[in-house]
Amino acid sequence: MxxxxxxxxxxxxxxxxxxxxxxxxxxxxxxxxxxxxxxxxxxxxxxxxxxxxxxxxxxxxxxxxxxxxxxxxxAKTADTLPGHESEAVTGITWARDMMLIYTYPGFASAVALKIDRAGRYEIAGTVAGDDTILVIPRDNISNEAVEECISLIFKNNSQEKQ
Amino acid sequence: MxxxxxxxxxxxxxxxxxxxxxxxxxxxxxxxxxxxxxxxxxxxxxxxxxxxxxxxxxxxxxxxxxxxxxxxxxAKTADTLPGHESEAVTGITWARDMMLIYTYPGFASAVALKIDRAGRYEIAGTVAGDDTILVIPRDNISNEAVEECISLIFKNNSQEKQ
DNA sequence: GTCATATTTGTATATTTATTCATTTATAAT
DNA sequence: ATTATAAATGAATAAATATACAAATATGAC
CATH class of the missing domain: 1.10.10.10 (Winged helix-like DNA-binding domain superfamily/Winged helix DNA-binding domain)
Incomplete structure:
Protein backbone atom coordinates (compact mmCIF):
# COMPACT_ATOMS: atom_id res chain seq x y z
CA MET A 1 0.00 0.00 0.00
CA ALA A 75 26.47 2.00 -10.05
CA LYS A 76 26.38 2.06 -13.79
CA THR A 77 26.76 -1.46 -15.05
CA ALA A 78 26.10 -0.94 -18.72
CA ASP A 79 28.31 -3.84 -19.75
CA THR A 80 28.06 -7.52 -18.94
CA LEU A 81 25.46 -10.06 -19.44
CA PRO A 82 28.21 -12.68 -19.36
CA GLY A 83 29.97 -11.79 -16.13
CA HIS A 84 31.88 -15.00 -15.74
CA GLU A 85 35.23 -13.82 -17.07
CA SER A 86 37.04 -15.05 -14.00
CA GLU A 87 36.12 -18.62 -14.85
CA ALA A 88 38.22 -18.34 -17.98
CA VAL A 89 41.38 -17.84 -15.93
CA THR A 90 43.57 -20.94 -15.73
CA GLY A 91 46.58 -19.56 -13.91
CA ILE A 92 48.51 -16.57 -12.57
CA THR A 93 52.23 -16.00 -12.11
CA TRP A 94 54.72 -13.19 -11.63
CA ALA A 95 57.71 -12.26 -13.78
CA ARG A 96 59.79 -9.09 -13.70
CA ASP A 97 57.30 -7.49 -11.35
CA MET A 98 54.55 -7.95 -13.82
CA MET A 99 51.60 -10.26 -13.43
CA LEU A 100 50.85 -12.84 -16.07
CA ILE A 101 47.35 -14.20 -16.27
CA TYR A 102 46.63 -17.28 -18.35
CA THR A 103 43.19 -17.98 -19.75
CA TYR A 104 41.50 -20.45 -22.03
CA PRO A 105 42.36 -19.68 -25.66
CA GLY A 106 40.53 -16.62 -26.94
CA PHE A 107 39.46 -15.34 -23.52
CA ALA A 108 42.38 -13.06 -22.71
CA SER A 109 40.95 -9.84 -24.12
CA ALA A 110 37.61 -10.35 -22.39
CA VAL A 111 39.30 -10.79 -19.02
CA ALA A 112 41.66 -7.88 -19.70
CA LEU A 113 38.71 -5.66 -20.52
CA LYS A 114 37.21 -6.48 -17.15
CA ILE A 115 40.44 -5.47 -15.45
CA ASP A 116 40.73 -2.27 -17.48
CA ARG A 117 37.16 -1.25 -16.72
CA ALA A 118 37.71 -1.60 -13.02
CA GLY A 119 39.81 1.52 -13.40
CA ARG A 120 42.21 0.56 -10.63
CA TYR A 121 45.06 3.00 -10.46
CA GLU A 122 47.41 0.33 -9.10
CA ILE A 123 47.32 -1.14 -12.57
CA ALA A 124 48.98 1.02 -15.20
CA GLY A 125 47.63 -1.14 -17.99
CA THR A 126 47.16 -4.56 -19.48
CA VAL A 127 48.15 -6.08 -22.76
CA ALA A 128 46.21 -9.09 -23.88
CA GLY A 129 47.11 -11.69 -26.47
CA ASP A 130 44.96 -14.72 -27.17
CA ASP A 131 45.39 -16.66 -23.93
CA THR A 132 47.78 -14.53 -21.91
CA ILE A 133 47.45 -11.14 -20.23
CA LEU A 134 50.33 -9.00 -19.11
CA VAL A 135 49.30 -6.83 -16.17
CA ILE A 136 51.64 -3.91 -15.59
CA PRO A 137 51.50 -2.38 -12.09
CA ARG A 138 52.36 1.23 -11.50
CA ASP A 139 55.70 2.02 -9.96
CA ASN A 140 56.00 1.39 -6.21
CA ILE A 141 52.94 -0.80 -6.12
CA SER A 142 53.59 -4.14 -4.46
CA ASN A 143 52.75 -7.47 -6.01
CA GLU A 144 50.48 -8.15 -3.08
CA ALA A 145 48.52 -4.98 -3.74
CA VAL A 146 47.99 -6.02 -7.33
CA GLU A 147 46.91 -9.48 -6.31
CA GLU A 148 44.48 -7.93 -3.84
CA CYS A 149 43.23 -5.75 -6.61
CA ILE A 150 42.75 -8.53 -9.15
CA SER A 151 41.08 -10.66 -6.53
CA LEU A 152 38.69 -7.80 -5.85
CA ILE A 153 37.85 -7.32 -9.50
CA PHE A 154 37.02 -10.97 -9.88
CA LYS A 155 35.04 -10.97 -6.66
CA ASN A 156 32.99 -7.95 -7.71
CA ASN A 157 32.48 -9.59 -11.04
CA SER A 158 30.85 -12.65 -9.62
CA GLN A 159 28.68 -10.52 -7.30
CA GLU A 160 27.52 -8.34 -10.16
CA LYS A 161 23.94 -9.17 -10.91
CA GLN A 162 21.84 -6.01 -10.89
CA MET B 1 53.40 10.72 -16.55
CA ALA B 75 35.70 6.30 -16.94
CA LYS B 76 38.74 7.52 -15.11
CA THR B 77 40.56 10.35 -16.71
CA ALA B 78 43.77 8.99 -18.08
CA ASP B 79 46.81 11.09 -17.30
CA THR B 80 47.72 12.51 -20.63
CA LEU B 81 51.03 13.78 -21.81
CA PRO B 82 50.50 17.26 -23.24
CA GLY B 83 51.41 17.79 -26.86
CA HIS B 84 51.51 14.11 -27.71
CA GLU B 85 47.95 13.64 -28.76
CA SER B 86 47.40 11.75 -31.93
CA GLU B 87 43.78 11.11 -32.82
CA ALA B 88 43.57 7.52 -31.60
CA VAL B 89 45.76 8.01 -28.52
CA THR B 90 43.83 8.67 -25.34
CA GLY B 91 46.62 8.59 -22.80
CA ILE B 92 50.21 7.78 -21.93
CA THR B 93 51.85 6.70 -18.70
CA TRP B 94 55.02 5.10 -17.38
CA ALA B 95 55.37 1.97 -15.32
CA ARG B 96 58.37 -0.27 -14.67
CA ASP B 97 60.38 1.89 -17.07
CA MET B 98 58.06 0.99 -19.87
CA MET B 99 55.73 3.34 -21.64
CA LEU B 100 52.07 2.49 -21.84
CA ILE B 101 50.02 4.08 -24.58
CA TYR B 102 46.25 3.88 -24.45
CA THR B 103 44.18 4.19 -27.58
CA TYR B 104 40.59 3.92 -28.64
CA PRO B 105 39.55 0.26 -28.86
CA GLY B 106 41.00 -1.50 -31.87
CA PHE B 107 43.56 1.17 -32.66
CA ALA B 108 46.49 -0.11 -30.65
CA SER B 109 48.10 -2.20 -33.36
CA ALA B 110 47.79 0.58 -35.92
CA VAL B 111 49.54 3.05 -33.67
CA ALA B 112 52.13 0.44 -32.65
CA LEU B 113 52.89 -0.21 -36.30
CA LYS B 114 53.55 3.48 -36.75
CA ILE B 115 56.02 3.39 -33.89
CA ASP B 116 57.72 0.23 -35.16
CA ARG B 117 58.10 1.64 -38.64
CA ALA B 118 59.85 4.73 -37.35
CA GLY B 119 62.76 2.35 -36.63
CA ARG B 120 64.03 4.32 -33.64
CA TYR B 121 66.98 2.78 -31.87
CA GLU B 122 65.71 3.89 -28.44
CA ILE B 123 62.73 1.59 -28.72
CA ALA B 124 63.51 -2.10 -28.47
CA GLY B 125 60.01 -3.08 -29.41
CA THR B 126 56.28 -2.72 -28.86
CA VAL B 127 53.51 -5.08 -27.88
CA ALA B 128 49.98 -4.11 -28.80
CA GLY B 129 46.70 -5.42 -27.49
CA ASP B 130 43.36 -4.00 -28.47
CA ASP B 131 43.58 -0.60 -26.86
CA THR B 132 46.92 -0.64 -25.04
CA ILE B 133 50.49 -0.55 -26.31
CA LEU B 134 53.51 -1.51 -24.29
CA VAL B 135 56.61 0.33 -25.49
CA ILE B 136 59.83 -1.26 -24.28
CA PRO B 137 62.87 1.00 -24.33
CA ARG B 138 66.37 -0.37 -24.77
CA ASP B 139 68.61 -0.62 -21.72
CA ASN B 140 70.07 2.67 -20.50
CA ILE B 141 67.63 4.77 -22.48
CA SER B 142 65.90 7.44 -20.39
CA ASN B 143 62.16 7.88 -20.26
CA GLU B 144 62.60 11.39 -21.54
CA ALA B 145 64.42 10.12 -24.63
CA VAL B 146 61.57 7.77 -25.39
CA GLU B 147 59.01 10.50 -24.91
CA GLU B 148 60.98 12.73 -27.25
CA CYS B 149 61.00 9.89 -29.69
CA ILE B 150 57.27 9.16 -29.49
CA SER B 151 56.47 12.84 -29.67
CA LEU B 152 58.43 13.03 -32.90
CA ILE B 153 56.67 10.05 -34.41
CA PHE B 154 53.26 11.49 -33.56
CA LYS B 155 54.20 14.88 -34.87
CA ASN B 156 55.16 13.35 -38.21
CA ASN B 157 51.96 11.36 -38.09
CA SER B 158 49.72 14.40 -37.74
CA GLN B 159 51.59 16.20 -40.51
CA GLU B 160 50.87 13.32 -42.86
CA LYS B 161 47.17 13.79 -42.36
CA GLN B 162 47.00 17.46 -43.23
C1' DG C 1 -18.10 17.42 11.87
C1' DT C 2 -14.72 15.54 16.56
C1' DC C 3 -11.22 12.94 18.40
C1' DA C 4 -7.13 10.00 18.40
C1' DT C 5 -3.09 8.82 16.08
C1' DA C 6 0.44 8.95 12.70
C1' DT C 7 3.02 11.53 9.39
C1' DT C 8 5.21 15.58 7.82
C1' DT C 9 7.56 19.80 8.42
C1' DG C 10 10.38 23.89 10.08
C1' DT C 11 13.57 25.82 13.38
C1' DA C 12 17.55 25.42 15.61
C1' DT C 13 21.38 22.84 16.17
C1' DA C 14 24.57 18.95 15.83
C1' DT C 15 27.23 16.45 12.86
C1' DT C 16 29.75 15.73 8.88
C1' DT C 17 32.38 17.08 4.99
C1' DA C 18 35.03 20.54 2.16
C1' DT C 19 38.30 24.20 1.69
C1' DT C 20 41.74 27.84 2.83
C1' DC C 21 46.07 28.81 4.03
C1' DA C 22 50.58 27.96 5.93
C1' DT C 23 53.98 24.41 6.32
C1' DT C 24 56.25 20.38 5.11
C1' DT C 25 57.74 17.00 1.98
C1' DA C 26 58.74 15.29 -2.48
C1' DT C 27 60.40 15.90 -7.24
C1' DA C 28 63.14 18.08 -10.82
C1' DA C 29 66.85 20.92 -12.53
C1' DT C 30 71.45 22.45 -12.19
C1' DA D 1 75.08 18.34 -3.21
C1' DT D 2 71.72 23.18 -3.74
C1' DT D 3 68.07 25.47 -5.31
C1' DA D 4 63.66 25.92 -7.45
C1' DT D 5 59.07 24.13 -8.21
C1' DA D 6 55.34 21.36 -7.40
C1' DA D 7 52.58 18.17 -4.49
C1' DA D 8 50.86 16.70 -0.14
C1' DT D 9 49.40 17.57 4.41
C1' DG D 10 47.36 19.34 8.95
C1' DA D 11 45.04 22.82 11.67
C1' DA D 12 41.50 25.78 11.64
C1' DT D 13 37.41 27.02 9.70
C1' DA D 14 33.76 27.34 6.35
C1' DA D 15 30.19 25.05 4.10
C1' DA D 16 27.02 21.49 3.61
C1' DT D 17 24.08 18.04 5.38
C1' DA D 18 21.55 15.47 9.07
C1' DT D 19 18.67 15.24 13.10
C1' DA D 20 16.08 16.32 17.68
C1' DC D 21 12.19 18.14 18.99
C1' DA D 22 8.05 20.78 18.90
C1' DA D 23 4.36 22.33 16.03
C1' DA D 24 1.49 21.58 12.19
C1' DT D 25 -0.94 18.82 9.07
C1' DA D 26 -2.93 14.75 7.34
C1' DT D 27 -5.47 10.31 7.98
C1' DG D 28 -8.91 7.19 9.76
C1' DA D 29 -12.64 5.93 12.98
C1' DC D 30 -16.54 7.31 14.56
Whole structure:
Protein backbone atom coordinates (compact mmCIF):
# COMPACT_ATOMS: atom_id res chain seq x y z
CA MET A 1 0.00 0.00 0.00
CA UNK A 2 1.19 3.48 -0.81
CA UNK A 3 2.21 5.32 2.31
CA UNK A 4 2.56 8.62 0.52
CA UNK A 5 -0.90 9.96 0.04
CA UNK A 6 0.14 13.47 0.98
CA UNK A 7 -0.13 15.34 -2.28
CA UNK A 8 2.34 18.06 -1.48
CA UNK A 9 4.95 15.59 -0.47
CA UNK A 10 4.29 13.21 -3.33
CA UNK A 11 4.61 15.88 -5.99
CA UNK A 12 7.67 17.31 -4.31
CA UNK A 13 9.38 13.93 -4.50
CA UNK A 14 8.51 13.70 -8.17
CA UNK A 15 9.87 17.17 -8.80
CA UNK A 16 13.09 16.32 -6.99
CA UNK A 17 13.64 13.25 -9.12
CA UNK A 18 12.97 15.22 -12.25
CA UNK A 19 15.35 18.01 -11.25
CA UNK A 20 18.11 15.62 -10.25
CA UNK A 21 17.86 13.64 -13.45
CA UNK A 22 17.77 16.68 -15.73
CA UNK A 23 19.99 19.25 -14.07
CA UNK A 24 23.45 19.20 -12.66
CA UNK A 25 22.70 19.72 -8.98
CA UNK A 26 25.71 20.21 -6.75
CA UNK A 27 24.09 21.03 -3.39
CA UNK A 28 20.80 20.89 -1.57
CA UNK A 29 20.70 24.68 -1.38
CA UNK A 30 20.95 24.81 -5.16
CA UNK A 31 18.13 22.32 -5.59
CA UNK A 32 16.11 24.29 -3.08
CA UNK A 33 16.40 27.45 -5.16
CA UNK A 34 15.56 25.63 -8.36
CA UNK A 35 12.46 24.21 -6.77
CA UNK A 36 11.41 27.57 -5.41
CA UNK A 37 11.55 28.80 -8.98
CA UNK A 38 8.76 26.38 -9.82
CA UNK A 39 6.67 27.43 -6.84
CA UNK A 40 7.43 24.30 -4.86
CA UNK A 41 9.10 25.36 -1.67
CA UNK A 42 10.36 23.63 1.43
CA UNK A 43 13.41 23.81 3.70
CA UNK A 44 16.82 22.19 3.42
CA UNK A 45 15.90 19.84 6.24
CA UNK A 46 12.96 18.46 4.32
CA UNK A 47 15.10 18.11 1.22
CA UNK A 48 17.69 16.16 3.16
CA UNK A 49 15.01 13.72 4.29
CA UNK A 50 13.47 13.47 0.84
CA UNK A 51 16.80 12.73 -0.79
CA UNK A 52 17.49 9.91 1.63
CA UNK A 53 14.02 8.54 0.98
CA UNK A 54 14.67 8.60 -2.77
CA UNK A 55 18.18 7.21 -2.39
CA UNK A 56 19.54 10.25 -4.19
CA UNK A 57 23.11 10.84 -3.11
CA UNK A 58 25.92 13.22 -3.85
CA UNK A 59 28.66 11.66 -5.92
CA UNK A 60 31.27 12.92 -8.34
CA UNK A 61 30.96 13.55 -12.05
CA UNK A 62 33.69 12.62 -14.51
CA UNK A 63 35.60 15.84 -13.79
CA UNK A 64 35.56 15.32 -10.02
CA UNK A 65 32.85 17.89 -9.31
CA UNK A 66 29.94 17.19 -7.00
CA UNK A 67 26.70 16.01 -8.45
CA UNK A 68 23.54 14.62 -7.00
CA UNK A 69 22.47 11.49 -8.81
CA UNK A 70 19.68 8.98 -8.83
CA UNK A 71 20.45 5.59 -7.24
CA UNK A 72 20.55 3.71 -10.54
CA UNK A 73 23.05 6.10 -12.08
CA UNK A 74 25.66 5.62 -9.37
CA ALA A 75 26.47 2.00 -10.05
CA LYS A 76 26.38 2.06 -13.79
CA THR A 77 26.76 -1.46 -15.05
CA ALA A 78 26.10 -0.94 -18.72
CA ASP A 79 28.31 -3.84 -19.75
CA THR A 80 28.06 -7.52 -18.94
CA LEU A 81 25.46 -10.06 -19.44
CA PRO A 82 28.21 -12.68 -19.36
CA GLY A 83 29.97 -11.79 -16.13
CA HIS A 84 31.88 -15.00 -15.74
CA GLU A 85 35.23 -13.82 -17.07
CA SER A 86 37.04 -15.05 -14.00
CA GLU A 87 36.12 -18.62 -14.85
CA ALA A 88 38.22 -18.34 -17.98
CA VAL A 89 41.38 -17.84 -15.93
CA THR A 90 43.57 -20.94 -15.73
CA GLY A 91 46.58 -19.56 -13.91
CA ILE A 92 48.51 -16.57 -12.57
CA THR A 93 52.23 -16.00 -12.11
CA TRP A 94 54.72 -13.19 -11.63
CA ALA A 95 57.71 -12.26 -13.78
CA ARG A 96 59.79 -9.09 -13.70
CA ASP A 97 57.30 -7.49 -11.35
CA MET A 98 54.55 -7.95 -13.82
CA MET A 99 51.60 -10.26 -13.43
CA LEU A 100 50.85 -12.84 -16.07
CA ILE A 101 47.35 -14.20 -16.27
CA TYR A 102 46.63 -17.28 -18.35
CA THR A 103 43.19 -17.98 -19.75
CA TYR A 104 41.50 -20.45 -22.03
CA PRO A 105 42.36 -19.68 -25.66
CA GLY A 106 40.53 -16.62 -26.94
CA PHE A 107 39.46 -15.34 -23.52
CA ALA A 108 42.38 -13.06 -22.71
CA SER A 109 40.95 -9.84 -24.12
CA ALA A 110 37.61 -10.35 -22.39
CA VAL A 111 39.30 -10.79 -19.02
CA ALA A 112 41.66 -7.88 -19.70
CA LEU A 113 38.71 -5.66 -20.52
CA LYS A 114 37.21 -6.48 -17.15
CA ILE A 115 40.44 -5.47 -15.45
CA ASP A 116 40.73 -2.27 -17.48
CA ARG A 117 37.16 -1.25 -16.72
CA ALA A 118 37.71 -1.60 -13.02
CA GLY A 119 39.81 1.52 -13.40
CA ARG A 120 42.21 0.56 -10.63
CA TYR A 121 45.06 3.00 -10.46
CA GLU A 122 47.41 0.33 -9.10
CA ILE A 123 47.32 -1.14 -12.57
CA ALA A 124 48.98 1.02 -15.20
CA GLY A 125 47.63 -1.14 -17.99
CA THR A 126 47.16 -4.56 -19.48
CA VAL A 127 48.15 -6.08 -22.76
CA ALA A 128 46.21 -9.09 -23.88
CA GLY A 129 47.11 -11.69 -26.47
CA ASP A 130 44.96 -14.72 -27.17
CA ASP A 131 45.39 -16.66 -23.93
CA THR A 132 47.78 -14.53 -21.91
CA ILE A 133 47.45 -11.14 -20.23
CA LEU A 134 50.33 -9.00 -19.11
CA VAL A 135 49.30 -6.83 -16.17
CA ILE A 136 51.64 -3.91 -15.59
CA PRO A 137 51.50 -2.38 -12.09
CA ARG A 138 52.36 1.23 -11.50
CA ASP A 139 55.70 2.02 -9.96
CA ASN A 140 56.00 1.39 -6.21
CA ILE A 141 52.94 -0.80 -6.12
CA SER A 142 53.59 -4.14 -4.46
CA ASN A 143 52.75 -7.47 -6.01
CA GLU A 144 50.48 -8.15 -3.08
CA ALA A 145 48.52 -4.98 -3.74
CA VAL A 146 47.99 -6.02 -7.33
CA GLU A 147 46.91 -9.48 -6.31
CA GLU A 148 44.48 -7.93 -3.84
CA CYS A 149 43.23 -5.75 -6.61
CA ILE A 150 42.75 -8.53 -9.15
CA SER A 151 41.08 -10.66 -6.53
CA LEU A 152 38.69 -7.80 -5.85
CA ILE A 153 37.85 -7.32 -9.50
CA PHE A 154 37.02 -10.97 -9.88
CA LYS A 155 35.04 -10.97 -6.66
CA ASN A 156 32.99 -7.95 -7.71
CA ASN A 157 32.48 -9.59 -11.04
CA SER A 158 30.85 -12.65 -9.62
CA GLN A 159 28.68 -10.52 -7.30
CA GLU A 160 27.52 -8.34 -10.16
CA LYS A 161 23.94 -9.17 -10.91
CA GLN A 162 21.84 -6.01 -10.89
CA MET B 1 53.40 10.72 -16.55
CA UNK B 2 52.71 8.75 -13.41
CA UNK B 3 51.14 11.01 -10.84
CA UNK B 4 51.33 8.49 -7.99
CA UNK B 5 54.97 8.20 -7.05
CA UNK B 6 54.50 9.16 -3.42
CA UNK B 7 54.66 5.91 -1.49
CA UNK B 8 52.75 7.04 1.58
CA UNK B 9 49.96 8.50 -0.44
CA UNK B 10 49.78 5.59 -2.88
CA UNK B 11 49.46 3.01 -0.15
CA UNK B 12 46.95 5.12 1.73
CA UNK B 13 44.75 5.26 -1.35
CA UNK B 14 45.01 1.52 -1.68
CA UNK B 15 44.05 1.06 1.95
CA UNK B 16 41.08 3.37 1.56
CA UNK B 17 39.75 1.43 -1.38
CA UNK B 18 40.27 -1.81 0.44
CA UNK B 19 38.47 -0.55 3.53
CA UNK B 20 35.59 0.91 1.56
CA UNK B 21 35.11 -2.24 -0.45
CA UNK B 22 35.28 -4.57 2.53
CA UNK B 23 33.71 -2.67 5.40
CA UNK B 24 30.52 -0.77 5.86
CA UNK B 25 31.89 2.73 6.30
CA UNK B 26 29.37 5.36 7.28
CA UNK B 27 31.55 8.41 7.85
CA UNK B 28 35.02 9.72 7.25
CA UNK B 29 35.71 9.76 10.96
CA UNK B 30 34.90 6.07 11.11
CA UNK B 31 37.21 5.32 8.22
CA UNK B 32 39.87 7.42 9.89
CA UNK B 33 39.71 5.31 13.05
CA UNK B 34 39.79 2.08 11.09
CA UNK B 35 42.85 3.23 9.25
CA UNK B 36 44.57 4.31 12.43
CA UNK B 37 44.05 0.77 13.62
CA UNK B 38 46.30 -0.43 10.84
CA UNK B 39 48.97 2.17 11.59
CA UNK B 40 48.11 4.33 8.62
CA UNK B 41 47.11 7.72 9.95
CA UNK B 42 46.10 11.01 8.43
CA UNK B 43 43.51 13.71 9.07
CA UNK B 44 39.90 14.00 7.99
CA UNK B 45 40.91 16.72 5.54
CA UNK B 46 43.26 14.40 3.72
CA UNK B 47 40.63 11.69 3.69
CA UNK B 48 38.10 14.04 2.15
CA UNK B 49 40.57 14.84 -0.63
CA UNK B 50 41.49 11.21 -1.15
CA UNK B 51 37.88 10.13 -1.41
CA UNK B 52 37.18 12.72 -4.07
CA UNK B 53 40.29 11.61 -5.93
CA UNK B 54 39.08 8.01 -5.83
CA UNK B 55 35.51 8.98 -6.67
CA UNK B 56 34.35 7.27 -3.50
CA UNK B 57 31.12 8.87 -2.34
CA UNK B 58 28.61 8.47 0.43
CA UNK B 59 25.38 6.90 -0.75
CA UNK B 60 22.65 4.85 0.86
CA UNK B 61 22.50 1.12 1.38
CA UNK B 62 19.36 -0.89 0.86
CA UNK B 63 18.07 -0.02 4.32
CA UNK B 64 18.56 3.71 3.87
CA UNK B 65 21.68 3.91 6.00
CA UNK B 66 24.75 5.80 4.90
CA UNK B 67 27.54 3.94 3.23
CA UNK B 68 30.65 4.96 1.39
CA UNK B 69 30.98 3.15 -1.90
CA UNK B 70 33.35 2.78 -4.79
CA UNK B 71 32.45 4.61 -7.97
CA UNK B 72 30.47 2.88 -10.66
CA UNK B 73 32.14 2.14 -13.92
CA UNK B 74 32.81 5.79 -14.56
CA ALA B 75 35.70 6.30 -16.94
CA LYS B 76 38.74 7.52 -15.11
CA THR B 77 40.56 10.35 -16.71
CA ALA B 78 43.77 8.99 -18.08
CA ASP B 79 46.81 11.09 -17.30
CA THR B 80 47.72 12.51 -20.63
CA LEU B 81 51.03 13.78 -21.81
CA PRO B 82 50.50 17.26 -23.24
CA GLY B 83 51.41 17.79 -26.86
CA HIS B 84 51.51 14.11 -27.71
CA GLU B 85 47.95 13.64 -28.76
CA SER B 86 47.40 11.75 -31.93
CA GLU B 87 43.78 11.11 -32.82
CA ALA B 88 43.57 7.52 -31.60
CA VAL B 89 45.76 8.01 -28.52
CA THR B 90 43.83 8.67 -25.34
CA GLY B 91 46.62 8.59 -22.80
CA ILE B 92 50.21 7.78 -21.93
CA THR B 93 51.85 6.70 -18.70
CA TRP B 94 55.02 5.10 -17.38
CA ALA B 95 55.37 1.97 -15.32
CA ARG B 96 58.37 -0.27 -14.67
CA ASP B 97 60.38 1.89 -17.07
CA MET B 98 58.06 0.99 -19.87
CA MET B 99 55.73 3.34 -21.64
CA LEU B 100 52.07 2.49 -21.84
CA ILE B 101 50.02 4.08 -24.58
CA TYR B 102 46.25 3.88 -24.45
CA THR B 103 44.18 4.19 -27.58
CA TYR B 104 40.59 3.92 -28.64
CA PRO B 105 39.55 0.26 -28.86
CA GLY B 106 41.00 -1.50 -31.87
CA PHE B 107 43.56 1.17 -32.66
CA ALA B 108 46.49 -0.11 -30.65
CA SER B 109 48.10 -2.20 -33.36
CA ALA B 110 47.79 0.58 -35.92
CA VAL B 111 49.54 3.05 -33.67
CA ALA B 112 52.13 0.44 -32.65
CA LEU B 113 52.89 -0.21 -36.30
CA LYS B 114 53.55 3.48 -36.75
CA ILE B 115 56.02 3.39 -33.89
CA ASP B 116 57.72 0.23 -35.16
CA ARG B 117 58.10 1.64 -38.64
CA ALA B 118 59.85 4.73 -37.35
CA GLY B 119 62.76 2.35 -36.63
CA ARG B 120 64.03 4.32 -33.64
CA TYR B 121 66.98 2.78 -31.87
CA GLU B 122 65.71 3.89 -28.44
CA ILE B 123 62.73 1.59 -28.72
CA ALA B 124 63.51 -2.10 -28.47
CA GLY B 125 60.01 -3.08 -29.41
CA THR B 126 56.28 -2.72 -28.86
CA VAL B 127 53.51 -5.08 -27.88
CA ALA B 128 49.98 -4.11 -28.80
CA GLY B 129 46.70 -5.42 -27.49
CA ASP B 130 43.36 -4.00 -28.47
CA ASP B 131 43.58 -0.60 -26.86
CA THR B 132 46.92 -0.64 -25.04
CA ILE B 133 50.49 -0.55 -26.31
CA LEU B 134 53.51 -1.51 -24.29
CA VAL B 135 56.61 0.33 -25.49
CA ILE B 136 59.83 -1.26 -24.28
CA PRO B 137 62.87 1.00 -24.33
CA ARG B 138 66.37 -0.37 -24.77
CA ASP B 139 68.61 -0.62 -21.72
CA ASN B 140 70.07 2.67 -20.50
CA ILE B 141 67.63 4.77 -22.48
CA SER B 142 65.90 7.44 -20.39
CA ASN B 143 62.16 7.88 -20.26
CA GLU B 144 62.60 11.39 -21.54
CA ALA B 145 64.42 10.12 -24.63
CA VAL B 146 61.57 7.77 -25.39
CA GLU B 147 59.01 10.50 -24.91
CA GLU B 148 60.98 12.73 -27.25
CA CYS B 149 61.00 9.89 -29.69
CA ILE B 150 57.27 9.16 -29.49
CA SER B 151 56.47 12.84 -29.67
CA LEU B 152 58.43 13.03 -32.90
CA ILE B 153 56.67 10.05 -34.41
CA PHE B 154 53.26 11.49 -33.56
CA LYS B 155 54.20 14.88 -34.87
CA ASN B 156 55.16 13.35 -38.21
CA ASN B 157 51.96 11.36 -38.09
CA SER B 158 49.72 14.40 -37.74
CA GLN B 159 51.59 16.20 -40.51
CA GLU B 160 50.87 13.32 -42.86
CA LYS B 161 47.17 13.79 -42.36
CA GLN B 162 47.00 17.46 -43.23
C1' DG C 1 -18.10 17.42 11.87
C1' DT C 2 -14.72 15.54 16.56
C1' DC C 3 -11.22 12.94 18.40
C1' DA C 4 -7.13 10.00 18.40
C1' DT C 5 -3.09 8.82 16.08
C1' DA C 6 0.44 8.95 12.70
C1' DT C 7 3.02 11.53 9.39
C1' DT C 8 5.21 15.58 7.82
C1' DT C 9 7.56 19.80 8.42
C1' DG C 10 10.38 23.89 10.08
C1' DT C 11 13.57 25.82 13.38
C1' DA C 12 17.55 25.42 15.61
C1' DT C 13 21.38 22.84 16.17
C1' DA C 14 24.57 18.95 15.83
C1' DT C 15 27.23 16.45 12.86
C1' DT C 16 29.75 15.73 8.88
C1' DT C 17 32.38 17.08 4.99
C1' DA C 18 35.03 20.54 2.16
C1' DT C 19 38.30 24.20 1.69
C1' DT C 20 41.74 27.84 2.83
C1' DC C 21 46.07 28.81 4.03
C1' DA C 22 50.58 27.96 5.93
C1' DT C 23 53.98 24.41 6.32
C1' DT C 24 56.25 20.38 5.11
C1' DT C 25 57.74 17.00 1.98
C1' DA C 26 58.74 15.29 -2.48
C1' DT C 27 60.40 15.90 -7.24
C1' DA C 28 63.14 18.08 -10.82
C1' DA C 29 66.85 20.92 -12.53
C1' DT C 30 71.45 22.45 -12.19
C1' DA D 1 75.08 18.34 -3.21
C1' DT D 2 71.72 23.18 -3.74
C1' DT D 3 68.07 25.47 -5.31
C1' DA D 4 63.66 25.92 -7.45
C1' DT D 5 59.07 24.13 -8.21
C1' DA D 6 55.34 21.36 -7.40
C1' DA D 7 52.58 18.17 -4.49
C1' DA D 8 50.86 16.70 -0.14
C1' DT D 9 49.40 17.57 4.41
C1' DG D 10 47.36 19.34 8.95
C1' DA D 11 45.04 22.82 11.67
C1' DA D 12 41.50 25.78 11.64
C1' DT D 13 37.41 27.02 9.70
C1' DA D 14 33.76 27.34 6.35
C1' DA D 15 30.19 25.05 4.10
C1' DA D 16 27.02 21.49 3.61
C1' DT D 17 24.08 18.04 5.38
C1' DA D 18 21.55 15.47 9.07
C1' DT D 19 18.67 15.24 13.10
C1' DA D 20 16.08 16.32 17.68
C1' DC D 21 12.19 18.14 18.99
C1' DA D 22 8.05 20.78 18.90
C1' DA D 23 4.36 22.33 16.03
C1' DA D 24 1.49 21.58 12.19
C1' DT D 25 -0.94 18.82 9.07
C1' DA D 26 -2.93 14.75 7.34
C1' DT D 27 -5.47 10.31 7.98
C1' DG D 28 -8.91 7.19 9.76
C1' DA D 29 -12.64 5.93 12.98
C1' DC D 30 -16.54 7.31 14.56
Missing amino acids: NKYTNMTRASRLILIEKMVSEKNITSQEELLRLMEGTGMKCTQATLSRDLRQLGVSRGFDSKGGYRYMLPGKT | NKYTNMTRASRLILIEKMVSEKNITSQEELLRLMEGTGMKCTQATLSRDLRQLGVSRGFDSKGGYRYMLPGKT
